[in-house]
Amino acid sequence: MKDQLGAMCSGLCIVHCLVTPVILALGFTGIVATAFTTELFHHLLVIPAALFLLLTLIQAYKKHGASPHLLMGLLGITLLITALMLNEQYEVMLTISGGTLLITYHIINLRQQHKHRANNLSVNKVIS
Numbered sequence: 001m002k003d004q005l006g007a008m009c010s011g012l013c014i015v016h017c018l019v020t021p022v023i024l025a026l027g028f029t030g031i032v033a034t035a036f037t038t039e040l041f042h043h044l045l046v047i048p049a050a051l052f053l054l055l056t057l058i059q060a061y062k063k064h065g066a067s068p069h070l071l072m073g074l075l076g077i078t079l080l081i082t083a084l085m086l087n088e089q090y091e092v093m094l095t096i097s098g099g100t101l102l103i104t105y106h107i108i109n110l111r112q113q114h115k116h117r118a119n120n121l122s123v124n125k126v127i128s
Contacts, residue, residue: 002059003106003113006052010102013045013080017095039084046080049102053077060109063116069108076101 023033035041053073060070079098083091 002052002056003110006049006056007103007106009045009049009052010076010080010099010106013049013095014099014103016041016045017092017099021092042084046084049080049099050077053102053105056106056109060112064112069105069112072101072108073105076105 053076057070057073060067076098079094079101083094083098086094
């Protein structure tokens with residue numbers, strides 16, 4: 001469940017990055033446009049993504065040890081956090097790259113969990 005929620009939060013970051021310029025270009029104003037462009041909104045998207053990543057990283061490391069996809073998750077969240085601190089010029093590129101890495105990390109982690117469960121079921125059947 002954590003991986004699905006983490007992938008969803010990362011996907012929302014990407015959607016936000018792609019939709020906000022369109023909303024502003026079309027001249028929308030008001031609550032939605034204001035909310036989408038505030039720094040608080042950016043932090044509200046990154047915080048859950050970071051928390052879900054932390055939870056899944058710890059669990060994945062305990063089960064599988066160090067693996068390349070864990071680094072992918074760390075790089076993804078680093079890019080999202082860096083996007084918050086840099087000039088808006090780089091924000092979209094970093095957010096899309098970081099979000100894509102995080103989504104990929106969560107998908108790989110889900111696949112590893114399914115393999116792990118399938119292997120445990122096979123072992124249990126052989127033992128029984």
